Amino acid sequence: MSETAQRRGRGRRPAGEVREGVLRAAADLLLSEGIKAVTFDRVASAAGSSKMTLYKWWPSAGALAAEAYFAHSEHQLEFPDTGDIRADLTAQLRSFVRLLTHEGERTREGTGSVLAGLIGVAQTDPELSAAFSEHYSAPRRALAVAAFEKARDRGQLRAGIDLGILVDQLWGACYNRLLIPDAPLTEDYAVALVNNALDGAAAR
Amino acid sequence: MSETAQRRGRGRRPAGEVREGVLRAAADLLLSEGIKAVTFDRVASAAGSSKMTLYKWWPSAGALAAEAYFAHSEHQLEFPDTGDIRADLTAQLRSFVRLLTHEGERTREGTGSVLAGLIGVAQTDPELSAAFSEHYSAPRRALAVAAFEKARDRGQLRAGIDLGILVDQLWGACYNRLLIPDAPLTEDYAVALVNNALDGAAAR
């Protein structure tokens, strides 16, 4: 990579070209050195652009990092719909945990650390927080709730249940182990999570 | 407060006195301006101490913030033990949510934002992460697991269940709404959470 800042001298350059270069440079920094490395200074010099340009287009370095992450990594994770909510959930949550923990193309220890960094910075960067919610967490929550609604209509879930809570008890539990790592995050954990959420913990 | 840096001139000062002043200044900054305000520079000048001293005693500003937080806020939250796990859990989780969302003595919007800030910075500060786990999250997890074990021995929980998972599905779900606020964190939510975790979501 090393993204040699191909300096073209001064003057205006095509906007799309500049944005593309900046986002790629930001994604490179984010995936290789973590969120702390994504500063306006470093991204600008890596992309061969001026800091002024970045300040014009992105409200904070965190927001830039978030956009770079979502643009350069396809996290579709289609929701399977076989008609069996337990099987679908298990498959979905397992692949989610695998994505977080196992290595991908460009990260050693999985996307988990990058995602954790973004969520971490989001706690003190409102712009990043908004971007994260809009482009990542809210759509995913909606997708899960939609799947739950279909399952409830099929009679697989209790009628009176709050589906948003179910989302928190599955994905939120995973994020908990990602962000507050006092217990391991494994695929077996994901499987047990689904069963626990569906069957409950109380003795029959 | 305003903690006028009572300068005593140069020279050595009683260690305990210095530590006390530094921790109080750090807690003041943390509670009034948030985690971003807790820098070695600002804490040192607010406490009337030298930066050198802080560097000698704390590995990072985040670690200092964590110690200040845990030292100057009593978060006992004793686990009630009435023999009814559902009632105990509900009470416990409700007061937890209340602590996070309702205002306390010194914070406007509850301890939640401070805690979120600490967890956020912990994602990129290993020293803070370790301190947080040691002094906060791990002990609390252990306390909850112990309560679950007693309930299981009383026959209120299924025998084969993983108690760690139950912790994530209750407190982890709350942390999820605290850190990724796409859905509200309320006391009613806490109550529903307990029922959902105990009874399960699957149709009977």
Add this chain to the structure above:
DNA sequence: TCACTATGTGTACTGGCTGTCCATTTGAAG
């Protein structure tokens, strides 16, 4: 009581990042 030493303090650096200027240069629209 007194001298010694460990320890905190003031001061001053270097270097990185933020956020904001300016003057200059050039792509793109008319």
Add this chain to the structure above:
DNA sequence: CTTCAAATGGACAGCCAGTACACATAGTGA
């Protein structure tokens, strides 16, 4: 071709991390 919009290099003050050195003094043993 002319004009305007936009990106560039460069510089700047301010804050912060992290380190260094000389000096003053609290706590300690003699």
